[in-house]
Amino acid sequence: MGFDLKEHLRTLSEAHAPSGHEAPMRAILRDLWGAWVDDFEQDKLGSLIAIKRATDANNNNTTRRIMIAAHMDEIGLMVRDIVDGFIYVHRISGVDNRVMLAQPVMIHGREAVPGIVASIAPHLSKNRNKYPGFDELVIDTGLPAEEVNRLVSIGDLITPDAKLIDLMGNKVAGKAMDDRASLAAISVCLDELSRLRHTWDVYMAATVQEETGLHGATTAAYHIAPDVAVAIDVGFGKQPGVDGDASFEVGHGPSLGMGPNFHRKLNAKLHEVARYHDIKIHDELLSGASGTDAWAIQIAHEGIPTALFSLPIRNMHSPVETIALKDIERVGRLLALFIASLDDDFLPSINWDELIDLKAKQADS
């Protein structure tokens, strides 16, 4: 690989950018991806689209586009009130109140202010047998009230103050692996692609506001109007408390979603490339809404053949989301090889025209 994946992931994970406030991520990605791509565009909701044009023209001189999407927003909190220097919060999207107590956070006020999530002491709590809800939690900076009032305002954002840490087995734990790990997979893909030739234009979309309703994917897919799309997100890693049939061992390979959200023929092609290059992937049954960018992309324009790769992580939506670097490499490499395999014949090979031909024949007879 032409870059240090772990350091790359560290930069992405430790950046503070909750839903609707992704500007820091746009700046970081322009920097990290700049050397690998030809152009950047932005949709009007803020999704960043990095474009790597085809290295070679195809036989028909047509332009085909593949969109790869991963979301750059993260879950977080917002200041709702300040009383005597203590900060009261609302959550932005799916933050788990049960992992908050005693967690360090960063308040993005006039300047970044470190704080601790607190509640009244356990022996004073009316019910210490349950986790405090967001209405019972406060954030404490330790600073005097007047200083807090000067630095922090209602509406300011709060994110976990959580550095990336190393675990054994080339795994790391940190915040916002959902979905910055998938952005790192795009980095791996771009790095691989820089040594490959391809006849399709590649649109890497870092989408906004996934956690609040797949909003960025909706607008980015419209903006790009791709012929084919692959979203990357995180999935449930195996761990106690998680259904073994609906989760995948961290480090044992990503999974490819199967179900109504996904294009069966596109999936078959992805499996083919994975088999050919001996890259381990699993099938993951997602029987309805996948809850990922793929769900929004599939119904952009007149409908887009869409697939989804999931990177297995443990402890999803906590500040210790745990992932294996190997799985990120697998997705990035597989996507690069898939992109390089795309040619003139690809779209005809995954359409449903054989059914129309059949009908025509029936009408004739």
Added chain:
Amino acid sequence: MILKALSEAIGISTYEDDVRKLIIQHIKDHVDSVHIDAIGNLLTTKSGADAENSPRLLLAAHMDEVGFMVSGFDNDGLIKFTNIGGIDARILPALRVKVGTKHIQGVIIWTPTHLNRDQKTVSIKNLRIDIGAKDKEQVKGNVSLGDPIAFDSQFMEIGEQVLRGKAFDDRAGCAALVDVIQGEAFPGDMIAAFTVQEEVGTRGSKVIARKWKPDVAIILECTPVHDVPDPLEDPDNPNDYNPSAHLGDGPVLTVMDRTMIANPKLLNFAKTVAEDLGIPYQLKMRRGGGTDAGSVQLTNGGVPSLVVSVPARYVHSPAALMRRDDYENTVKLVRAIAQRITLEDVRW
């Protein structure tokens, strides 16, 4: 500031080795003798200028901190653990920890909220630590039964006053005692003791007064203040809990806790010294909690004992908050008491 190194050093009860080593480095040039007793207490002496006519002082702070211990292994490589000292189980989900004497990084795993939203506090015996090991064999190659586990936490200074970190209980007391030792000698001989196993029943301090028999003891502690508001309470409700101590109001003198009733004569002496010098102080009266003073006061024929504490929020968590002015005033007050105390002040 030595508090940073002391806070970040790892020393669960009975595994105080790193803390002891750090303290010895900082005090060895300022004391007359250094002794480590059979259960690990670090005892040092410093002669007084007028030892004949002055009380022999015992100043003590405990080196150990709360944490966890490895209690077993699952086949899938996850670690079972139990707490050492009192820890609120509600802070455990998704916590970062350091496992074993090699300080291997680990996390407490947590079932995603998408799959389970049960709000009932999960007991520690149903939680597991993940160090990334793939199976039981790999985890046992790196971690042993009984290994200590500590909070993974960095010390921070926020603004002019705020100090944040783990183990302020009682590394703040240890740091204050180091500061006191590094200063001028007192009229009386001083025994400075850094004790073990306070968090599991004030064990170490039960023996520290035996060797040199002090006339009076001052325990340097870090005490929890509970001045965090309950957002669900009406702020004007007169029946709301009224905390006895606050951050920023100066050192805390214990009037009573579960383990002792402060010697009133000694307590009044301390208050007078503080008032004389204009050092702010606050009084604390709780039915719960205890300190090494509870043990020391019962040693030999009894030792009049006083507890002077730095107030802090969220002790027994990875990130306690305290104020620099409270810390500095604690050091100042302890020094002044030790300087001024006479035999008369400790006799009935």
